[in-house]
Amino acid sequence: MTAGDRSDVEESTVDALVQLSFLVQGVLGRVAAEHDLSLVQVRLLAILRDRRPGMLELARHLGLDKSSMTGLVGRAEKRGLVRRIPSPVDGRGVLVTLTPAGRELAERGEAEMDERIGMLTASLTAAEHVQLRGLAAKLLHGVAGG
Amino acid sequence: MTAGDRSDVEESTVDALVQLSFLVQGVLGRVAAEHDLSLVQVRLLAILRDRRPGMLELARHLGLDKSSMTGLVGRAEKRGLVRRIPSPVDGRGVLVTLTPAGRELAERGEAEMDERIGMLTASLTAAEHVQLRGLAAKLLHGVAGG
DNA sequence: TGACTTGGTTTGCGATGCGTACTACTGCGA
DNA sequence: TCGCAGTAGTACGCATCGCAAACCAAGTCA
Numbered sequence: 428m429t430a431g432d433r434s435d436v437e438e439s440t441v442d443a444l445v446q447l448s449f450l451v452q453g454v455l456g457r458v459a460a461e462h463d464l465s466l467v468q469v470r471l472l473a474i475l476r477d478r479r480p481g482m483l484e485l486a487r488h489l490g491l492d493k494s495s496m497t498g499l500v501g502r503a504e505k506r507g508l509v510r511r512i513p514s515p516v517d518g519r520g521v522l523v524t525l526t527p528a529g530r531e532l533a534e535r536g537e538a539e540m541d542e543r544i545g546m547l548t549a550s551l552t553a554a555e556h557v558q559l560r561g562l563a564a565k566l567l568h569g570v571a572g573g
Numbered sequence: 574m575t576a577g578d579r580s581d582v583e584e585s586t587v588d589a590l591v592q593l594s595f596l597v598q599g600v601l602g603r604v605a606a607e608h609d610l611s612l613v614q615v616r617l618l619a620i621l622r623d624r625r626p627g628m629l630e631l632a633r634h635l636g637l638d639k640s641s642m643t644g645l646v647g648r649a650e651k652r653g654l655v656r657r658i659p660s661p662v663d664g665r666g667v668l669v670t671l672t673p674a675g676r677e678l679a680e681r682g683e684a685e686m687d688e689r690i691g692m693l694t695a696s697l698t699a700a701e702h703v704q705l706r707g708l709a710a711k712l713l714h715g716v717a718g719g
Numbered sequence: 720t721g722a723c724t725t726g727g728t729t730t731g732c733g734a735t736g737c738g739t740a741c742t743a744c745t746g747c748g749a
Numbered sequence: 750t751c752g753c754a755g756t757a758g759t760a761c762g763c764a765t766c767g768c769a770a771a772c773c774a775a776g777t778c779a
Binding site: 438439440441443444445446447448449450451452453455490540541544545546547548549550551555556558559560562563564565566567569570 | 584585586587589590591592593594595596597598599601636686687690691693694695696697701702704705706708709710711712713715716
């Protein structure tokens, strides 16, 4: 083993985590595709549900280059999901906001994803739900925290 | 709530799961990118580590169209990671196999991913490792099992 | 005012993935 | 043995996606 000091037990945890992530992303991707959306588009709409950011801020949130945003927002705008509004405080700036159609799609999509992912966890007991949330929180924390 | 019969507690489990999957995929994607590979390429190499499938079988494993495989394998071949071998039993068929360079990259990449994902779980106790594997297994099972 | 910064767009490039059409080989029945 | 439906792959055209570099216009600051 290249990472010689990691036990087999830990390796298999890694494996479980990776497989799980592919499972979840697969479901998300499939649901998104049913609405002719990519995962990035979904995330875009999700962000816009409670914010009205500029292009640069969006790029930061999505981990994309600003030049990629132009296209992403442009395509979403062409589909009538999103609108560009000139910033009232900065003549260069643009604020991106959901259209009613975009909001509707965002909400429907989110509900559907909740449902479909929820189906995965349907067989878990209440205690297992708690466990899972706890573990996820701990893993997610480890990133921000240290 | 559209999915009205799902409790808030369950909703937040879904959220945890989704966030976790993005976290893991993000790490994987970053490691892959450091080697100029996409996640699909990594999966391709991983499959080839212990198999020598045809294009169609590969497409099934990766959930891609067969026409997408031509390009994927073609690019990998151009980079010297993979080789196409005419099938000995089927004149139409092609077997895809790792070159030594491809195998080397696949192994190094896998080790690195194990390590990087392992860093996420480093703070978990032994008991939590067991929990996590158990939960993942249960979720993954639910898919195949029904 | 002039230099620099900053928010966005444009352009060009390559990767990715799909659908369709096409080629070549297989297997099978008459 | 011939002929034909089915199968494995490829080629092509299209759209999305993401990056990098060049560029533009509006703000900032000395």
